[in-house]
Amino acid sequence: MYDQTLLLAIDTSSEQSGIALYDGGCLDEVAWSACHEQTVLLLDEIDHQLTRSKASIADLGVVAVATGPGRFNALRVGMSIAKGLVLGLDIPIVGISTMDAIAHPYRLGTMPVIAVIEAGRGRVVWQVFDAEDASASDAETKNTGIAALHERVAGFRAGVCVTGEIPPGHVAWLRHFDGVLVPPRSGRLGRAAAVAELALNRWSAGDVDDPVTLEPVYLHGARVADIKGNAR
DSSP states (O other): OOSSOEEEEEEOSSSEEEEEEESSSEEEEEEEEOOTTHHHHHHHHHHHHHHHTTOOGGGEEEEEEEOOSBOHHHHHHHHHHHHHHHHHHTOOEEEEOHHHHHHGGGOSSSSOEEEEEEEETTEEEEEEESOTTOOGGGGSOEEEEHHHHHHHHHTOSSOEEEEEOOOTTSHHHHHTSTTEEOOOHHHHSOOHHHHHHHHHHHHHTTOOBOTTTOOOOBTTSGGGGGHHHHHO
């Protein structure tokens, strides 16, 4: 048995799936390219991760899951497995907005952050975090054409970090703006460790979700507008 609560984080919301095991610090993290065999791969990877950490399913004390916005099938797999674990083990679940998880590694400085997820057909889902000149609408997650993102980035005068799933061909364009930081691709992809850290903060504060009512937010669904409520 573990002295500290063991948390499993699951993220199947973006182009890179991943899981992380935390007991206050990262014990193990695995990432792989999303594909059509998510259910089998995810269960196998969870089993392998627990074995590497000399733990079992019964040792889990909390499960965290990325809630999106993301792709329909992949999100359903992650959410279904997360709910199955918490209901079977009678342990808490914490849902974390994918936008929050993408922005999380870059929110320690003074520079505002824009988290981006590619939605296909020239559209992107994006959200602004920690901008001193933010308008009320910046608190909302937007699903727009890429031009609207370009316009918002151009509006920052004191610098901004743009991270996440930026469509190919637009990274170089964004970097042409003075003060715009676009991390390398390895630093922009979703990390289950970020989901775990955010979930640990919420769980420690007694803030958990109802596994029955927790729902994913899909890229092309009407619920994209509701992500502000899920992000907490």
